[in-house]
Amino acid sequence: MMIIKNKAIVNDDWVVLRLAEDETPESVTVAAVKTIVPLKVWLSQKQILQNRDDIGVWFASDERPEALKDDITKFSVIAVDFPKFTDGRGQSIAYNLRERLAYRGELRAIGEVLRDQVFYMQRVGFDAFAPRPDRDLEDVLKGLTVFSEGYQISVDQKSPLFRRVARTEASSKA
């Protein structure tokens, strides 16, 4: 599957496991391929899964990043699911993974990921995007460059605008 990673469209071979209605986190079988599993699956099958190096974890929007506190360094991919593109909880999950748990691996947005939200997502620490399958990746890519400056600090910018630049009144008065 093609995704956006570090501002480029790349091929990607991770599979995102989503539980079917009749599956449970304890009993679902995780195939022997690179798989991003739900947090609940990781927590209940940790004994087996922790020996594999092809496992990533994804968060639902009501789950807490602290749940991975002790395991965070094991992963090269963590994903956050956006069940609706208007659900902003994933933004704080990403922020906390980066800032509070110092996660440095790939952070991927999955689910309802659309062009008009990715700029904000990249600011809070996402560096990979798996847009909704009906979307054109080239188009989504454009969403990453809509603004050239931001006022406030976040994961991508540790210093607010007022500390970074000399701010003076514009020469051309309105």
Place this chain on the structure above:
Amino acid sequence: MYRYDQYDQQIVNERVAQYSDQVRRRLADELAEDEFRPLRLQNGLYMQVHAYMLRIAVPYGLLSAKQTRMFAHIARKYDRDYGHFTTRQNMQFNWLKLEDTPAILADLASVEMHAIQTSGNCVRNITSDEYAGVAADEVVDPRPYAEILRQWSTFHPEFAGLPRKFKIAISGGKEDRAAIEAHDIGLSVIKNAQGEIGFKVLVGGGLGRTPIVGSVICEFLPWQHVMTYIEAILRIYNQYGRRDNMYKARIKILVKALGIAEFKRQVEEEWLYAKDGPGTITNEELERVAHYFAPPAYEEITSDNAELTKFKAENKDFANWLQRNVKPHRVSGYAIVVLSLKKTEVAPGDASAEQLDFAADLADKYSFAELRITHKQNLVLADVKQSDLIDLWQAATAQGLATPNIGLLTDMISCPGAEFCTLANARSIPLAKLIAERFDNIDFQHDIGEIELNISGCMNACGHNHVGNIGITGVEKKNHDEWYQISLGGAKGHNSSIGKIIGPSFKFEQVPEVIDRLLQVYLRERIEEERFIDTVRRIGHKPFKEYVYATKIAFEVEEDIDTRSFKPVQYSVPFYSPRF
């Protein structure tokens, strides 16, 4: 007032480009309406019953003459020759076409304005005291802090998908003119015993269906920390605020569920990570921003104005106007003048293009080219020389902007109601007009004195019905008729209270008589200088209730001949309301 530097301008310009492209994609059907809706809302664009409405941010209610003229231009070019000032100190145009909105935003950007975050589930335009910087009772000018917070909240990447809208108000006077107790976060700029500046922080206040007064989360927060502290509040709210039921999604519900002590504990635990970090406001930044709000070049005026005293004695209309529409100024020889937008024939807060241009001219001539918008939907000239008052009054009278009714019965607040909003149970603006007609007599109004009458078309309370001394609320339709509930005893400010309903509801045409009866009881019972609200508090609801319901209120249904008025319709599509 604040002026954009290259960064502010660049960000706003980039927004215009982004939004224009979103509209292009919507029109080309590359964006579905469902996906477009949150985008347009975060840019203040609502789809209403008859057309699109655009809400433009007027940061903390401050407007230059040039910006006011741009409003007049937009009213003429894209709307029906008028605009509407809102209770949150913004400007709304009600009759727009989607295709025109990118050009309107480009026009606005050329005068350092935008519509960013004037709606949607994000941090909204920050409101403040309409007399900031000039009020006689001011402790600290709140505007520099309001501007710093405006910048911080603009496109905050983490808080664009909150559970619900988020409103911040900030006041700096002894009297609270920003209704900080009724906001998601209320900030009161204060000085501590050592003379240091900081904020008293309130959280979880709000009107709407569940009116609640905000709780104090911090008694004194040094000003340097205000940004990091608010960010901590928002991070907690973003994660834990309810998202399953939009009527329970405001922060007030979370604060209530956790209790203020537990909520505070969580916030302060979160805040520890950011405290003293780079988000701390520096002296240099405060100075840079405060510089824009430095007092204008006031003249030194010592002499008494004999002419004014004489004119006042000879002219009752002028004396009335001085009493109601002119407020004391910090600087001697100056006055604050309120231009009333409440006139019998027009909707509260509406201003014609001609009036907007005219107000801009007045600002140029008499008040350092600046205007303010009040939460009661009037305009303010904040720095008028007392020696100019007669000239100004004559000019304003000619344009219908000098109705001497500020704080009186016809200085009503009204939500847009059923003509514009699909959530409404009943019309608001036509009712406001009906009431204004009935009590048009200005002498009667002056006799009644200070009173607040607020109207909402439904229980969502955009018209602040809960805090009106008399509150009117459109209630559930019975056979699609319009019925109104009347409440009594609400008030805002430091001594705020929520009004109580007096009894069964009334028909549209009965409401003026109900108000008249309430006023009759007041006139009968009041002692000395007692205001309406004081009498209500002293004697309680009972005498009012008894008199209102003593005899039947007869009424005739009149044909609606108002050309700006539209019959409410039954809508298939919910949620096209200015409430969102």
